[in-house]
Amino acid sequence: MLAQRAKALQGSQTSGMRNRARRLRAAGVQVINFAAGELDQDTSPFIKDGARKAIDAGKTQYTDTLGIKELRERWAQKVTQKAGTPYAVEEVGFTSGAKQALFNSVFVTFDAGNEVIIPAPYWVTFPEQVRLAGATPVFFPTEADAFQIDLAALARSVTPRTRGIILNTPHNPTGVVYSQEVLRGIAELAIKHDLTVIFDECYDELVYSPATHTNIVKLVPEMKGRTILIGSFSKTYCMAGWRAGFVAGPQPSIKAISNLRAIPRPTRVTSCNTRRSPHSTLPTTRSWPASANNCTASAKPHCSF
Numbered sequence: 001m002l003a004q005r006a007k008a009l010q011g012s013q014t015s016g017m018r019n020r021a022r023r024l025r026a027a028g029v030q031v032i033n034f035a036a037g038e039l040d041q042d043t044s045p046f047i048k049d050g051a052r053k054a055i056d057a058g059k060t061q062y063t064d065t066l067g068i069k070e071l072r073e074r075w076a077q078k079v080t081q082k083a084g085t086p087y088a089v090e091e092v093g094f095t096s097g098a099k100q101a102l103f104n105s106v107f108v109t110f111d112a113g114n115e116v117i118i119p120a121p122y123w124v125t126f127p128e129q130v131r132l133a134g135a136t137p138v139f140f141p142t143e144a145d146a147f148q149i150d151l152a153a154l155a156r157s158v159t160p161r162t163r164g165i166i167l168n169t170p171h172n173p174t175g176v177v178y179s180q181e182v183l184r185g186i187a188e189l190a191i192k193h194d195l196t197v198i199f200d201e202c203y204d205e206l207v208y209s210p211a212t213h214t215n216i217v218k219l220v221p222e223m224k225g226r227t228i229l230i231g232s233f234s235k236t237y238c239m240a241g242w243r244a245g246f247v248a249g250p251q252p253s254i255k256a257i258s259n260l261r262a263i264p265r266p267t268r269v270t271s272c273n274t275r276r277s278p279h280s281t282l283p284t285t286r287s288w289p290a291s292a293n294n295c296t297a298s299a300k301p302h303c304s305f
């Protein structure tokens with residue numbers, strides 16, 4: 001009764017580990033759960049209060065597919081700031097977490113037979129999503145280069161079938177933040193070979209000195225037309241359970257994502273207050289104990305993977 005693509009699906013290993021930790025905890029075992037990229041802080045009272053008010057005000061009905069207009073307008077401004085180049089409302093959209101933003105982006109971008117490069121190690125969801133879209137993940141090993149990207153080797157891994165690359169910086173699970181030199185080199189490669197870059201910067205607000213995060217579009221504005229930016233409210237705003245993420249990219253891609261989904265969704269409530277106070281909870285997420293930094297990661301949440 002199952003479709004072939006469903007049979008090929010492997011369950012999320014991260015969720016499997018998280019569930020196992022929960023089961024052990026329920027059985028009384030003391031567990032430190034390093035499975036998911038989830039902060040051990042609560043969502044700020046400001047955001048929770050906004051959600052309560054929105055529910056009480058009856059804002060519980062269908063919204064536009066990619067989120068309510070005011071939120072998209074505000075987020076277009078935010079992405080404009082992040083990317084240093086103007087993004088219009090039609091170039092941003094809200095999703096049920098970055099995971100959905102990634103899946104939708106991969107689905108509307110890659111075809112069967114396309115190869116998509118994924119630096120390894122990687123967040124385990126990436127290759128599953130590429131396979132679901134019918135494309136082929138091609139893993140690019142980084143361990144020998146301290147998890148940075150050797151640009152010459154990356155160039156050699158591009159074939160006539162390569163259509164894209166999924167970049168995640170700050171990186172889960174290694175904690176590496178790609179340097180400007182690396183990002184510039186990847187941009188040059190993408191432009192030369194007409195590749196789309198899916199740029200997952202879910203952890204961009206959780207980078208600690210001396211590391212600095214660079215948005216690839218800000219670095220190379222020419223990349224705007226071939227980059228899909230992915231963000232998450234789960235990490236920056238400690239809202240993992242709320243399932244709120246976003247996507248920003250060329251208007252045809254965002255329109256295709258809207259067509260793919262074409263089902264109104266609950267971005268109304270989940271994002272009602274974060275849009276007004278985007279950094280209101282940052283002091284909380286940034287105030288991690290120094291002990292959390294005792295790993296090779298320059299982005300603290302990666303310690304908990």
Ligand SMILES: Cc1ncc(COP(=O)(O)O)c(C=O)c1O
Nearest residue numbers: 037097098099123172232234245
């Ligand atoms: C690299 C990366 N991208 C995306 C996500 C998904 O984030 P969200 O909770 O917004 O779906 C995660 C979650 O751990 C992640 O580590």
